[in-house]
Amino acid sequence: MKSHPIIDVGFSVDLGRFAGAVFLDKGELIAVGENKSYVVLKPNDKANADSNFRYFRESRDQFDEVARSRFGTVRARMLYIMSAAYDAASNSIYTITVPSNVVKRMVVSRFDRRDMVLSEELVPTLARSAGLTLGEDRSLGEYMITGAAVGDGQLYAISAAHSTLLTLDLATHRIVAAHVVPGLRNPVGLAARGSDLYLLGADGTVTVVARP
Amino acid sequence: MAMLIAGYGMLMSLRHVGMHGARDVGQGFSLEIMGAHTYTWALFSYWVCVLATGALLLLVRPAHLAIEVRTLNMLERVTGWVFVVVVGGNIVQAFASTGPPPFMGQSDPIRFSFNPRHWHWSLEEWRPPIKVAFRGRWAVRKPDVTAAIPDPATGPLGTLPALAVKGRKPIGLSLDGPPTDLAYDAATDRFLITIDAGIYLADASLA
Numbered sequence: 001m002k003s004h005p006i007i008d009v010g011f012s013v014d015l016g017r018f019a020g021a022v023f024l025d026k027g028e029l030i031a032v033g034e035n036k037s038y039v040v041l042k043p044n045d046k047a048n049a050d051s052n053f054r055y056f057r058e059s060r061d062q063f064d065e066v067a068r069s070r071f072g073t074v075r076a077r078m079l080y081i082m083s084a085a086y087d088a089a090s091n092s093i094y095t096i097t098v099p100s101n102v103v104k105r106m107v108v109s110r111f112d113r114r115d116m117v118l119s120e121e122l123v124p125t126l127a128r129s130a131g132l133t134l135g136e137d138r139s140l141g142e143y144m145i146t147g148a149a150v151g152d153g154q155l156y157a158i159s160a161a162h163s164t165l166l167t168l169d170l171a172t173h174r175i176v177a178a179h180v181v182p183g184l185r186n187p188v189g190l191a192a193r194g195s196d197l198y199l200l201g202a203d204g205t206v207t208v209v210a211r212p
Numbered sequence: 213m214a215m216l217i218a219g220y221g222m223l224m225s226l227r228h229v230g231m232h233g234a235r236d237v238g239q240g241f242s243l244e245i246m247g248a249h250t251y252t253w254a255l256f257s258y259w260v261c262v263l264a265t266g267a268l269l270l271l272v273r274p275a276h277l278a279i280e281v282r283t284l285n286m287l288e289r290v291t292g293w294v295f296v297v298v299v300g301g302n303i304v305q306a307f308a309s310t311g312p313p314p315f316m317g318q319s320d321p322i323r324f325s326f327n328p329r330h331w332h333w334s335l336e337e338w339r340p341p342i343k344v345a346f347r348g349r350w351a352v353r354k355p356d357v358t359a360a361i362p363d364p365a366t367g368p369l370g371t372l373p374a375l376a377v378k379g380r381k382p383i384g385l386s387l388d389g390p391p392t393d394l395a396y397d398a399a400t401d402r403f404l405i406t407i408d409a410g411i412y413l414a415d416a417s418l419a
Contacts, residue, residue, distance in 0.1 A: 004410060004411070004412050004413070005410065005411050006388075006409055006410040007409050007410065007411070008409075009408075009409045015409070017354075017392065017408045017409070018392050018393065018406040018407065018408060018409060018410075018411070019392055019393060020392075020393045020406075021393050021395050021404050021406045021411060022395045022404070023395055023396075023397035023399075023400075023404060029395075029397075029404060029411070031406055031411055034354065034355060041411070043413070057409075058410070078350055078352060079352070080352065080354065080355045082355055082357070082392075083393065084393070086395075098355045100352045100353065100355070101352065101353045102349075102350055102351075102352055132369050133369070133370065134368050134369060135368050135369070135370055138368030138369075139368060140368065142367070142368045143367070143368070144355070144357070144360045146357055146393075147393060147394065149395070149396075159360075160357045160360035160362070161360040161361055161362070161367070162360075162361065162362065162363065162364045162366060162367030162368075163362045163363075163364050164364055164367055164369070164372060165375065178369050178372050179372055179373055179374060179375045180364035180367075180372045180373070180374045180375070181374070181375050181377070182374050182375075182377060183377065183380070184362070185362050186357050186358060186360070186362065188357055188390075188391055188392050188393060188394075189391060189392065189393040189394030189395070189405070189406075190394060191394045191395050191396035191403060192396060193396045193398070194398075196378065198394060198396065198403075199394075200383070200391055200393070200394035200405070202357060202358070202390050202391065203382075204382050204383050204385075204387065204390075204391060205380060205381070205382050205383075206380065206381055206382070206383055206394075206418060207377055207379075207380045208377070208378045208379040208380070209375040209376065209377055209378060210375070210376065210378060212375065
């Protein structure tokens, strides 16, 4: 382990529970809470521990807080998220909603990294060429996306519900592939490394699969 | 009594301001008066009532508490009757637009008419499913990954092809809580793992 900042999530903007985190440009990283509040951090070996006391409970001398605010959404409003992804090509951050006790709706929100403002919201549909069919009275909103990553114009999203990996084409907004991952239980995170996807389970187990 | 009424008025006007106050510029509900919508003026008016009542109470002296019947002057009588007429008008309008129970007021108030043919008494709010919740209809519970049904066969897309698992191993970090996400940075060849309020940076071996 290289470093380990613990954030005071109750200070200022309530960050809730971290649901997604990604590396950004400029050597920065972002952690997004379930409530779409976020904090942007930058590793700094010369950080002023005294000055950072107000932000961090641990590792005050290794990180600086760059920003702390909230993502605003429209279609995704009143829905929690459990994942975040960063697309370097469009310099955008993505979040995906999870179903709730009130409504089951999958909304993918894109925020421009430059001003962190909502720039696009889409409700994915199935690509005709994918050969996928929804069951009667079933919905993509039933999937509970808990991890996401972007690579080569595709958004890979792992669902804790039904242990399914969805591949969303960001250009067409359509699901182009869906696969199950054998033996995967309670996935909470997904990372793309080269041609592989790393799936992190709630028990701390990492499962590696090739990108579909 | 004035404080109680003003407190209730602030609650109801704040309820409307809460619903519409964060909308875009110029957007709002019902009429705009001097750049502010009516519910905003209601909140302001009741707030002024609370402040004025508090200030008047500070000016009360023992001599003022002596029991003495005071005769209202003409201005006070006119004010009182105007108040009664305004309240009466509100009662008539509320009855005409809502009706007696079990009819319920519409969420969006409708045009008022003295002609009963144009009255529209609604039972829409009683249509099932009737959602009653202490925190309101949109009380969204926090998501819980452990409550998800993992079985792929029961998913909305039915039977799907399986990906071949290339490897599976536990991460080499000791975390202060259950992990909540994973990310990778190709530029620095390192991973990032989050827990509830913490972030772990790990090398390529996830250690």
